[in-house]
Amino acid sequence: MTVSRVSGWDLHCHTVFSDGTKTPTELIELAHAAGLEGVAISDHDTIAGWQEAKAAAQAKHFPLIRGTEITAEHLHTSVHILAYLYDCEDKGVLDMYAKMRQRRYERAQRMVERLSHDFPITWQSVSEQVREGEATTIGRPHIADALVSAGVYKTRSDAFAGAINGKSPYYVPVDSLAATQVIFALKQAGGVVVLAHCGAVKRNRRRMLTDDDIELFAREYGLDGLEVYHRENSREQQERLSAIAQKLGLLQTGGSDWHGEGKPNVLGENRTDTSTVQEIIRRGRIRLIN
Ligand SMILES: [Zn+2]
Numbered sequence: 001m002t003v004s005r006v007s008g009w010d011l012h013c014h015t016v017f018s019d020g021t022k023t024p025t026e027l028i029e030l031a032h033a034a035g036l037e038g039v040a041i042s043d044h045d046t047i048a049g050w051q052e053a054k055a056a057a058q059a060k061h062f063p064l065i066r067g068t069e070i071t072a073e074h075l076h077t078s079v080h081i082l083a084y085l086y087d088c089e090d091k092g093v094l095d096m097y098a099k100m101r102q103r104r105y106e107r108a109q110r111m112v113e114r115l116s117h118d119f120p121i122t123w124q125s126v127s128e129q130v131r132e133g134e135a136t137t138i139g140r141p142h143i144a145d146a147l148v149s150a151g152v153y154k155t156r157s158d159a160f161a162g163a164i165n166g167k168s169p170y171y172v173p174v175d176s177l178a179a180t181q182v183i184f185a186l187k188q189a190g191g192v193v194v195l196a197h198c199g200a201v202k203r204n205r206r207r208m209l210t211d212d213d214i215e216l217f218a219r220e221y222g223l224d225g226l227e228v229y230h231r232e233n234s235r236e237q238q239e240r241l242s243a244i245a246q247k248l249g250l251l252q253t254g255g256s257d258w259h260g261e262g263k264p265n266v267l268g269e270n271r272t273d274t275s276t277v278q279e280i281i282r283r284g285r286i287r288l289i290n
Protein backbone atom coordinates (compact mmCIF):
# COMPACT_ATOMS: atom_id res chain seq x y z
CA MET A 1 0.00 0.00 0.00
CA THR A 2 1.40 3.41 -0.86
CA VAL A 3 0.61 6.17 1.55
CA SER A 4 0.99 9.79 0.52
CA ARG A 5 3.28 11.59 2.95
CA VAL A 6 2.16 14.69 4.78
CA SER A 7 5.07 16.76 5.97
CA GLY A 8 6.01 16.68 9.60
CA TRP A 9 5.94 14.53 12.69
CA ASP A 10 3.45 14.25 15.53
CA LEU A 11 5.58 14.50 18.68
CA HIS A 12 2.84 14.20 21.32
CA CYS A 13 0.92 10.91 21.50
CA HIS A 14 -0.53 8.85 24.35
CA THR A 15 -1.32 5.13 24.35
CA VAL A 16 -2.90 2.60 26.74
CA PHE A 17 0.32 2.77 28.75
CA SER A 18 -1.05 6.02 30.19
CA ASP A 19 -4.50 7.43 29.46
CA GLY A 20 -4.87 6.74 25.73
CA THR A 21 -7.16 4.07 24.29
CA LYS A 22 -4.88 2.60 21.59
CA THR A 23 -1.79 0.42 21.90
CA PRO A 24 1.66 1.56 20.76
CA THR A 25 1.33 -0.85 17.81
CA GLU A 26 -1.91 0.85 16.79
CA LEU A 27 -0.22 4.26 17.16
CA ILE A 28 2.51 3.23 14.70
CA GLU A 29 -0.04 1.74 12.27
CA LEU A 30 -2.30 4.80 12.41
CA ALA A 31 0.61 7.25 12.08
CA HIS A 32 1.84 5.32 9.05
CA ALA A 33 -1.66 5.20 7.53
CA ALA A 34 -2.08 8.95 8.13
CA GLY A 35 1.06 9.52 6.06
CA LEU A 36 3.07 11.18 8.84
CA GLU A 37 6.85 11.26 8.42
CA GLY A 38 7.31 9.87 11.90
CA VAL A 39 5.85 9.89 15.38
CA ALA A 40 6.79 10.14 19.05
CA ILE A 41 5.27 8.07 21.83
CA SER A 42 4.90 10.34 24.89
CA ASP A 43 2.85 8.63 27.58
CA HIS A 44 2.44 10.31 30.95
CA ASP A 45 5.25 9.63 33.38
CA THR A 46 6.27 6.28 31.94
CA ILE A 47 8.44 4.53 29.36
CA ALA A 48 6.35 1.36 29.63
CA GLY A 49 5.14 1.61 26.01
CA TRP A 50 8.60 2.07 24.47
CA GLN A 51 9.34 -1.58 23.90
CA GLU A 52 6.13 -2.37 22.04
CA ALA A 53 6.38 0.89 20.06
CA LYS A 54 9.96 0.05 19.05
CA ALA A 55 9.01 -3.44 17.83
CA ALA A 56 6.06 -2.05 15.85
CA ALA A 57 8.15 0.76 14.33
CA GLN A 58 10.89 -1.66 13.27
CA ALA A 59 8.36 -4.05 11.75
CA LYS A 60 6.88 -1.24 9.64
CA HIS A 61 10.18 0.65 9.10
CA PHE A 62 8.35 3.66 10.45
CA PRO A 63 10.42 6.34 12.24
CA LEU A 64 9.80 6.53 16.00
CA ILE A 65 11.09 8.88 18.66
CA ARG A 66 10.79 7.49 22.16
CA GLY A 67 9.66 10.05 24.71
CA THR A 68 7.58 10.78 27.79
CA GLU A 69 5.34 13.60 29.04
CA ILE A 70 6.17 14.31 32.66
CA THR A 71 3.93 16.25 35.03
CA ALA A 72 5.76 18.74 37.21
CA GLU A 73 5.08 22.08 38.86
CA HIS A 74 6.67 25.49 39.12
CA LEU A 75 5.45 28.09 41.63
CA HIS A 76 2.06 26.32 41.84
CA THR A 77 1.72 26.24 38.07
CA SER A 78 1.30 22.80 36.54
CA VAL A 79 4.02 22.13 33.96
CA HIS A 80 3.96 19.26 31.45
CA ILE A 81 7.42 18.39 30.21
CA LEU A 82 7.99 16.42 26.99
CA ALA A 83 11.33 14.64 26.99
CA TYR A 84 12.66 12.81 23.94
CA LEU A 85 15.45 10.32 23.31
CA TYR A 86 16.80 10.20 26.86
CA ASP A 87 18.56 7.28 28.53
CA CYS A 88 15.81 5.64 30.57
CA GLU A 89 18.34 3.65 32.60
CA ASP A 90 20.04 6.75 33.95
CA LYS A 91 20.06 6.62 37.76
CA GLY A 92 18.60 10.12 38.22
CA VAL A 93 15.72 9.29 35.87
CA LEU A 94 14.97 5.98 37.60
CA ASP A 95 14.85 7.72 40.99
CA MET A 96 12.58 10.44 39.60
CA TYR A 97 10.11 7.86 38.24
CA ALA A 98 10.03 5.87 41.47
CA LYS A 99 9.19 9.03 43.42
CA MET A 100 6.45 10.05 40.98
CA ARG A 101 4.80 6.62 40.86
CA GLN A 102 4.59 6.51 44.62
CA ARG A 103 2.93 9.96 44.77
CA ARG A 104 0.40 9.18 42.04
CA TYR A 105 -0.49 5.85 43.56
CA GLU A 106 -1.13 7.37 46.98
CA ARG A 107 -3.19 10.18 45.44
CA ALA A 108 -5.37 7.76 43.44
CA GLN A 109 -5.97 5.72 46.58
CA ARG A 110 -7.01 8.82 48.52
CA MET A 111 -9.45 9.85 45.77
CA VAL A 112 -10.99 6.39 45.55
CA GLU A 113 -11.33 6.36 49.32
CA ARG A 114 -13.25 9.67 49.23
CA LEU A 115 -15.41 8.57 46.28
CA SER A 116 -16.25 5.21 47.83
CA HIS A 117 -18.33 6.93 50.52
CA ASP A 118 -20.82 8.11 47.88
CA PHE A 119 -20.29 5.93 44.80
CA PRO A 120 -20.18 2.16 44.22
CA ILE A 121 -16.44 1.96 43.49
CA THR A 122 -13.53 0.34 45.27
CA TRP A 123 -9.76 0.22 44.76
CA GLN A 124 -10.35 -3.22 43.27
CA SER A 125 -12.83 -1.93 40.67
CA VAL A 126 -10.43 0.88 39.69
CA SER A 127 -7.51 -1.55 39.35
CA GLU A 128 -9.64 -3.65 36.99
CA GLN A 129 -9.75 -0.70 34.54
CA VAL A 130 -6.00 -0.80 33.96
CA ARG A 131 -5.42 -2.23 30.51
CA GLU A 132 -1.78 -3.24 30.66
CA GLY A 133 -1.43 -4.38 34.26
CA GLU A 134 1.43 -3.15 36.39
CA ALA A 135 3.01 -1.15 33.59
CA THR A 136 0.32 1.54 33.64
CA THR A 137 0.26 4.47 36.03
CA ILE A 138 -3.12 4.35 37.77
CA GLY A 139 -4.75 7.74 37.53
CA ARG A 140 -7.97 9.68 37.16
CA PRO A 141 -8.87 8.08 33.78
CA HIS A 142 -9.04 4.69 35.47
CA ILE A 143 -11.16 6.05 38.30
CA ALA A 144 -13.41 7.59 35.63
CA ASP A 145 -13.69 4.26 33.82
CA ALA A 146 -14.58 2.51 37.09
CA LEU A 147 -17.38 5.05 37.64
CA VAL A 148 -18.61 4.44 34.09
CA SER A 149 -18.56 0.69 34.55
CA ALA A 150 -20.45 1.09 37.86
CA GLY A 151 -23.15 2.96 35.88
CA VAL A 152 -22.57 6.31 37.60
CA TYR A 153 -21.65 8.07 34.34
CA LYS A 154 -22.20 7.30 30.66
CA THR A 155 -18.73 8.27 29.48
CA ARG A 156 -15.26 9.00 30.78
CA SER A 157 -15.75 12.67 29.83
CA ASP A 158 -18.92 12.82 31.97
CA ALA A 159 -16.92 11.52 34.92
CA PHE A 160 -14.20 14.11 34.25
CA ALA A 161 -16.89 16.80 34.23
CA GLY A 162 -18.36 15.36 37.45
CA ALA A 163 -16.98 13.65 40.53
CA ILE A 164 -13.35 13.45 39.43
CA ASN A 165 -13.14 17.02 38.16
CA GLY A 166 -10.44 19.21 39.67
CA LYS A 167 -13.15 21.27 41.38
CA SER A 168 -14.99 18.30 42.86
CA PRO A 169 -14.85 17.68 46.64
CA TYR A 170 -13.51 14.20 45.87
CA TYR A 171 -10.50 15.57 44.02
CA VAL A 172 -7.06 15.17 45.57
CA PRO A 173 -4.17 17.02 43.91
CA VAL A 174 -0.93 15.17 43.16
CA ASP A 175 2.20 16.62 44.62
CA SER A 176 4.25 16.97 41.48
CA LEU A 177 8.02 17.25 41.40
CA ALA A 178 9.58 20.64 40.70
CA ALA A 179 9.91 21.37 36.99
CA THR A 180 13.51 22.48 37.48
CA GLN A 181 14.36 19.14 39.11
CA VAL A 182 12.63 17.18 36.32
CA ILE A 183 14.32 19.15 33.51
CA PHE A 184 17.68 18.74 35.24
CA ALA A 185 17.30 14.95 35.56
CA LEU A 186 16.19 14.53 31.95
CA LYS A 187 18.98 16.71 30.58
CA GLN A 188 21.53 14.73 32.63
CA ALA A 189 20.13 11.61 30.94
CA GLY A 190 20.75 13.13 27.51
CA GLY A 191 17.13 14.03 26.77
CA VAL A 192 15.76 16.75 24.51
CA VAL A 193 13.34 18.63 26.74
CA VAL A 194 10.33 20.63 25.52
CA LEU A 195 7.59 22.38 27.52
CA ALA A 196 4.17 21.00 26.43
CA HIS A 197 1.20 23.33 25.74
CA CYS A 198 2.44 26.02 28.14
CA GLY A 199 0.12 28.62 26.59
CA ALA A 200 -3.00 26.61 27.48
CA VAL A 201 -5.00 29.18 29.47
CA LYS A 202 -7.66 26.74 30.71
CA ARG A 203 -5.12 24.46 32.33
CA ASN A 204 -3.73 27.20 34.56
CA ARG A 205 -6.35 29.80 35.31
CA ARG A 206 -4.55 31.12 38.37
CA ARG A 207 -1.09 31.43 36.96
CA MET A 208 0.54 30.54 33.66
CA LEU A 209 4.25 30.13 33.09
CA THR A 210 5.69 33.59 32.51
CA ASP A 211 8.33 34.60 29.99
CA ASP A 212 10.78 34.77 32.91
CA ASP A 213 9.96 31.22 34.04
CA ILE A 214 10.65 29.94 30.53
CA GLU A 215 13.85 31.94 30.36
CA LEU A 216 15.00 30.43 33.67
CA PHE A 217 14.38 26.89 32.38
CA ALA A 218 16.26 27.68 29.17
CA ARG A 219 19.25 29.53 30.56
CA GLU A 220 19.81 27.68 33.85
CA TYR A 221 18.51 24.18 33.14
CA GLY A 222 19.04 23.66 29.41
CA LEU A 223 15.44 23.51 28.19
CA ASP A 224 15.52 22.73 24.45
CA GLY A 225 12.16 23.87 23.15
CA LEU A 226 8.52 24.88 23.40
CA GLU A 227 5.51 22.99 22.03
CA VAL A 228 4.08 25.99 20.21
CA TYR A 229 1.60 24.15 17.98
CA HIS A 230 -0.99 22.50 20.21
CA ARG A 231 -4.78 22.86 20.07
CA GLU A 232 -4.93 24.35 23.58
CA ASN A 233 -2.49 27.16 22.80
CA SER A 234 -4.57 30.00 21.34
CA ARG A 235 -3.33 31.87 18.28
CA GLU A 236 -2.14 34.70 20.55
CA GLN A 237 -0.32 32.24 22.82
CA GLN A 238 1.28 30.54 19.81
CA GLU A 239 2.58 33.92 18.69
CA ARG A 240 3.84 34.69 22.18
CA LEU A 241 5.58 31.32 22.57
CA SER A 242 7.07 31.52 19.10
CA ALA A 243 8.53 34.95 19.91
CA ILE A 244 10.01 33.66 23.20
CA ALA A 245 11.48 30.65 21.39
CA GLN A 246 13.10 32.89 18.79
CA LYS A 247 14.50 35.19 21.45
CA LEU A 248 15.98 32.32 23.48
CA GLY A 249 17.01 30.15 20.53
CA LEU A 250 14.60 27.35 21.47
CA LEU A 251 13.15 24.70 19.16
CA GLN A 252 9.46 25.04 18.23
CA THR A 253 7.49 21.81 18.12
CA GLY A 254 3.91 20.74 17.43
CA GLY A 255 1.87 17.77 18.54
CA SER A 256 -1.70 16.54 18.65
CA ASP A 257 -1.77 15.26 22.26
CA TRP A 258 -3.56 12.28 20.74
CA HIS A 259 -5.31 9.93 23.18
CA GLY A 260 -7.04 7.57 20.71
CA GLU A 261 -10.75 7.67 21.40
CA GLY A 262 -10.14 9.16 24.85
CA LYS A 263 -10.16 12.73 23.51
CA PRO A 264 -11.25 14.49 20.28
CA ASN A 265 -7.63 15.32 19.31
CA VAL A 266 -6.80 13.90 15.87
CA LEU A 267 -3.45 12.21 15.23
CA GLY A 268 -1.25 14.61 13.24
CA GLU A 269 -3.52 17.63 13.73
CA ASN A 270 -0.43 19.58 14.86
CA ARG A 271 3.03 18.62 13.69
CA THR A 272 6.73 19.39 14.01
CA ASP A 273 8.71 20.17 10.87
CA THR A 274 11.41 17.86 9.54
CA SER A 275 14.39 20.09 10.26
CA THR A 276 13.35 20.57 13.91
CA VAL A 277 12.98 16.82 14.27
CA GLN A 278 16.44 16.30 12.77
CA GLU A 279 17.85 18.64 15.40
CA ILE A 280 16.05 16.71 18.17
CA ILE A 281 17.51 13.46 16.84
CA ARG A 282 20.98 15.06 16.67
CA ARG A 283 20.75 16.21 20.31
CA GLY A 284 19.18 13.09 21.85
CA ARG A 285 21.28 10.44 23.58
CA ILE A 286 19.39 7.38 22.31
CA ARG A 287 18.75 6.63 18.68
CA LEU A 288 15.80 7.04 16.42
CA ILE A 289 14.00 3.77 15.64
CA ASN A 290 13.28 3.17 11.96
ZN1 LIG B 1 -0.06 17.58 28.83
Ligand SMILES: [Zn+2]
Nearest residue numbers: 012014069257
Ligand atom coordinates in the same frame (compact mmCIF):
# COMPACT_ATOMS: atom_id res chain seq x y z
ZN1 LIG C 1 -0.25 14.94 26.56
